[in-house]
Amino acid sequence: MAEEEPDFSSLPLTERAIHKLWKVRKEAYEEAAKQFASSPDETDACFTAWMMDPGLWKKAVMDSNVAAQQEGITALCAFLQYGGPSACLRTRGHCVGPLVEKGLSSARAGTKAKATEALLLFVELDTPGPVMEELIPFLSHKMPKLIAATVTAITSIYSQFGARTVDPKPVLKVFPKVFGHADKNVRAEATKLAIELYKWLKDAMKPMFFAELKPVQQKELEEAFEKVKDEQPKQERLLRSQQAAAAAAEAAGGGGDEGAEEEPEELDAFDLAEPVDVLAKMPENFDENIASTKWKERKDALDALYAVINVPRLKDNQYDSIMRALAKCMKDANVAVVTVAANCIEMFGKGLRKSFAKYRSVVMSPMLERLKEKKQSVVDALAKGLDATFESTSLTDCLEDIAEFSKNKNPNVKLETIRFLVRCLRTTRDFPSKPEQKQIADISSKLLTESQAPIREAASEAMGTLMKIISERAMNPYMEGLDDIRKNKIKEYFESAQVKAKEKPKAAPPPPKPAASAGPAKKPLGRPGLKAPVKKPVASSGYGQAPGAAAPPAAALPAAAPASRLGPKAPGRLGLKKPMGASSGLASPGRPKAAPPPQPVEEEEPPTPVVAPPKPRLGLGRGLAARPLAKEPPQAAVPPMQPRDNGLSAAEKAELEELRNERDRWEKQAREYAAEKAKMSQEINDLQLQNAQLIEEHTRDNLAIRAKEAQIIRQKSENDALGDEVLKQRREIERLKRELQRSVRSASPAPTDISEHVLNMNHNGAAGIGGMREMAGSRGSHRSPPHRESHHRESFASHGTSFSSEEKENNGLGIAGLDDRFGGSGMRGDRSSVFGRESAMSPPARAETPSGRASAADRIGDWKRAQEVTSQLKLRIEQMKAKQAMPGRSSRQSEY
Incomplete structure (x- = not known):
């Protein structure tokens, strides 16, 4: 009779997950996945043990048994899906690498799919950056199988989340290495990834790696790109932060639809490239050659500059002298010099983008003036330079120069200026203001009467493009006085025009707050005789009104206002602050102070507060005439003053007090931070001094060591020289001995x-x-x-x-x-x-x-x-x- 297998269900789930029997581990993973799926929220107790020991998931992903490994990765997916961002942050550092090594390279299709899903969940729950940082090093692995699996996982990430959510720069940097791999499977997967990125980036990705590929690979990629050129990819999966933002916009009412309609900006080579320092690569003799009297030397200098700045992105630096030289070249007599200078301005505009705006005033006017050139190649180069300059600025910045040169005497300048205006209206994303609309309409309408047909056509196109931006109704005032032929021409251009600027809808006013059904009514603030800004009107009493008299109704307040102006001026009319609840009238001499106002009651029948006469403040009525003639009543008869009520409810007062306390805490904390900052600054200064001393001592020690080494080397050389001299002397002695022996032998x-x-x-x-x-x-x-x-x-x-x-x-x-x-x-x-x-x-x-x-x-x-x-x-x-x-x-x- 076979022995019955022991029952391990009594053991804790985490202990069973690391049991030596693979069946026990597999059952533990299955049970954990069921618990995660049936949990009510992320704070359930079933997540606690796995949160406290995230290394359990690493062991599950790297399980030696393939069946248990698949169930372990499935349990990890359930843990991430139902555990939320906290589960992702706890386990991401332990699991991404093992998922790539053991999951993506597994022979089982189910394990591969679950490993890829786990990586997608890691991206979805937080941000894609840390996951991509873990995946990129595996592209340099020794095993081709692992590299191909990693490229496949990266392709899935970009396919689900898009290249606008996941930064493509790290992958584009390693593309040449992946395409140059010896394994054909790796190159095939790299081609799929390149096609997926091309759907999002288009031709902007080519400058990053295309030049380093072999001609055959370039040709194959070009053919593959041509097939997907017209595809518009869509993000299939949103990050949790994007999901929350979309839900909030949808809850706000209609805001989410506007965000969905707005197209995101396309990425280009400028966004993907690293800035290049141009000034470090500038030719040394550029200033000398650009000012030469020989046009050949000037052109060579500009050609050398163009070769340096012909990069996707330039580092923002001081290019004032170069811009002045390029602006001066616009007046050059040689058209070749003008063409190359315009090309350089175009490269600077594209490479600097918004940073090029500060040079617009230097280069735009000379380029517009040079549009008088009749050679079309020069005009095209100038037009590209103007377009690049406009992209770095706005329509508002360029409109003054356009208006000025649209009045130029040269017809070519007028024609190219109005064409430049049309291109600006097509590409701008800023909706023109009313004055700008009128200025553009005036410029165009004046050119509609020109004798040359190209100028009239360009002016009609400008009017039609403006109508496309601001709508037909807003364009009607500027269309008055035009004949039907011109109106029809403008409408033709209006129908065919394509623009990017859209008028932003006006923000809807916030809904009024509902009135409180219960609770104390707020006491309004306001001047007597004026309508209060809050619901309950302010009670007012005229000059000589007896205390306790009923307040007039709200409708009678405006009629009573002129009568109040006949009386003496109240302190409030002098711009001085009055005590809360004081009336506009002055108390008669000898009148005792009024009793405090009664407590507020329900809003249906607001009581009339009894107003006490104001005390003279800030020097008002401090003379003898202001004192009452009658004897003042004893102070004991006067009831105590109630604390001034600002019209705030108890909840608002509590909130105000809480805000004051919080402000005090923040001020205290700011003072502590300032003191700590001063202390840290002092410590930094001390450390810097110590560091300087240590550096000085280190330098001194190095110099002493070098001096000793020099002495040792010198002594060694001297010793060698002395040794050679001794050896020489010994040889000489031996020679003399031999000579002596020979001489003795001969003389004996x-x-x-x-x-x-x-x-x-x-x-x-x-x-x-x-x-x-x-x-x-x-x-x-x-x-x-x-x-x-x-x-x-x-x-x-x-x-x-x-x-x-x-x-x-x-x-x-x-x-x-x-x-x-x-x-x-x-x-x-x-x-x-x-x-x-x-x-x-x-x-x-x-x-x-x-x-x-x-x-x-x-x-x-x-x-x-x-x-x-x-x-x-x-x-x-x-x-x-x-x-x-x-x-x-x-x-x-x-x-x-």
Whole structure:
């Protein structure tokens, strides 16, 4: 038997929404959607738990189970629909991103539809801006599928709410990137979005992205735009704020119909583009070239200016000098310069819009005067410049210049001026006032009698357009005195004219307030003898009227007014304020003060208030004549004065008191705010000073650090230079050492035994000299013959020369030097025989001292003798070289 599934219905709904079982979560979402749909209002308890924890909706949207995810998004739609704007604001930041990632990219069509509906609800309940800010980054996502789904959702938003409600600028900025995507589905969805935006924006959207597309894409879009060019889109879905405004207008009675009939202004490239700073891009030599005497340079300067300002929107800046230069160009003798200058004025007018109005007086009159030009291309350029100037101003601003130049002597100026007036009447949205209507009619009627037919036609068109604006009935006074032919012509233009100006209906007077059925009657205020502005008339008593007398009826008040003028003037006639309820008559001397007026009763029979004589105020009657002659009654007999009644009911008094208290609170709050503002200003100043000090210290520290770094770099460079110098010196020392060694080696004398042996050879005979000659002779040849080497060995061996091992070590350099001097190869070859005899020569030489070694003094003497012998030997070698250099040398060499 299978186990029964546990019942989770006892758990709270929010706990079931995050349960680990997807079926439990799905049932929780379904139950929540039913509770939201059956709730009476937005404050119901079923919304509270979901409001307190909006992260539950993020988990619902991103549910891992597709069935539970779909029910979760459906529950979110119900929550937004019945929860109102507060539910939207609570959950929008948590849900928009997950809806795009997991909802729009889902494989289930129902989940996609519900995700799109949730996004539309987020837009409807508040404003579309935050939702679009969340959607735009997904257009740069790595997944093409997600990008295409996002573009589809954006298309739905614009289709439902329109491009006038949802700002199209952020989407138009990323259009080139989306159209350049590698995925064809993304490009297809981008094309659909572009078509939807074109229905609302028309050609105004093209300057934003069209130039960055490929020619093939431009052609495809142009063909698609041509199909929907005549469609007039309508906003299918209203924001909650728009719904409330429409309901309020409908409740006001007829106001909503007028708003529905009024067409909203079309968006254009100016509204979509960002302002461009023109002065930063102006050519540097513009002022110089525009004032040049050569028309080519002037035209080039204007062409460069036109290239800079040919943008949809210009940044508002100071263009006074440029406008004066363009106005001066209107009088240029070269028509090419005039044409380009008019084009520049047109660009400035379109790029600045309302900000161009301050330059109208500078450029309009020169352009109207230049309309005398007969070349049509110049006239067309001037007309476009005038139209752009008018768009930045109003009909009232331009009417004086039009009236002045309509009287010009030149027929072309008259014709183009009246045509300009017709264009102004067609495009203006301001309904002309009565004086302006009369002025336009006078201008046109005078031109109806011109001799040239084009001027008469243009004047008739102006009259017909004016009639279209102000209606036929209002035009009748200006049509008197015209013949039937002209009247018929004007009516023809009236029937075909298209205008935008409409007369605003006069506001209906507010309905009268119904009289209160119960409650105390208001006491009216007013002067005696005049009809009160309120319902109940003011009681008045004439001069000498007894207190407590009945007041005359309201109908008798005007008749009694002249009689009151015969009496003395009341204080109120001098412009002075009277106490409330005082009569116009003056009390007789000695008359006691009247009792206070009785309490008001029902309005059917208003009682006559008893009026007390006014007290003299502001210096009136302060003289002795104003004092009563009779003795005044005691003050105790006079009843206390009642507080002055301003004719306000208790509710109005309470409201007045409440308003006064509120004013006091606002004044107190304003004082607190002023004190807080002063305190914050002081803190800002202190912080600015601290910031300046910190910046100064930071700058000083940076300079010190840079100085230290410079020192370190300098020291490093010096150290490197010193290292190079040390290395150079070391190399020089090594070189000197080697030179010294070579010099010592070359300057070292032969061992003492050799010198003695040489001396013995010198003294013993020619055999040694002959051997030496042979050795010297071998120096000249490159290689000695074998018989010579053997001869040298025999000559050295015959003399029994020998060296010891110690002398061999000490005098090796000398032997080497001697070997070199004796011809190199020959001596080197005999060196072994010489050194071989060293052992035989050393014992007798060492035996001279008791220790077997020569003393230092003996060695010094030996070296000196060796040097002398060496010098003599060098001399003899030179002599032998000289002898061998004689001509007989070649013959002796041949004998050998």
